[in-house]
Amino acid sequence: RMMSKEPDQALPITATQCAVAALVSGLWALADGTGGLSGPQGAWLLDEAQRSSFALPGLFLDESVRTVCAAALWTGLVTTAANRIAETVALGRLASSEASVLLATEPLWAALFASIYIGESLGGADAAGGALLVGACLANAVPKEKLLAIFGSQEAEPEVSSEASVSEEAI
Known part of the structure; x- marks a missing residue:
């Protein structure tokens, strides 16, 4: 409804949606990846040996996992943000x-x-x-x-x- 009234507001609307999703996802990743969630919840799929390499701090330090970081950025920026912009514009015209x-x-x-x-x-x-x-x-x-x-x-x-x-x- 808002897009039909203000069709030029697709980018601010999408930016707000993506910012909220990024904030919530980032807080969860920070808590999960750094061990902030006590017990088996923190990086719960990994055993103790893998957790140091594949949890959040290890992703930035291990060169073999940097492609995973690049893929995560691609997924977040292109397939999520660009898709949300296109969807918001298209739904505003319907x-x-x-x-x-x-x-x-x-x-x-x-x-x-x-x-x-x-x-x-x-x-x-x-x-x-x-x-x-x-x-x-x-x-x-x-x-x-x-x-x-x-x-x-x-x-x-x-x-x-x-x-x-x-x-x-x-x-």
């Missing part, structure tokens, strides 16, 4: 109903592409969830009259009792 359908079906498309490209198996619960998403999008996008015509139901007229009509006439 009607609210179209944007809601597009955003609501995002998990459906992710599951479909995961199934096609990496062989992710989808079960009955996934199909039911997808059907609910599509049904919700149709209910949002299709006018009420068409939905009633498709399903063959008609709205019942409110019944007015004779007592109610008599009391209305008395007023």
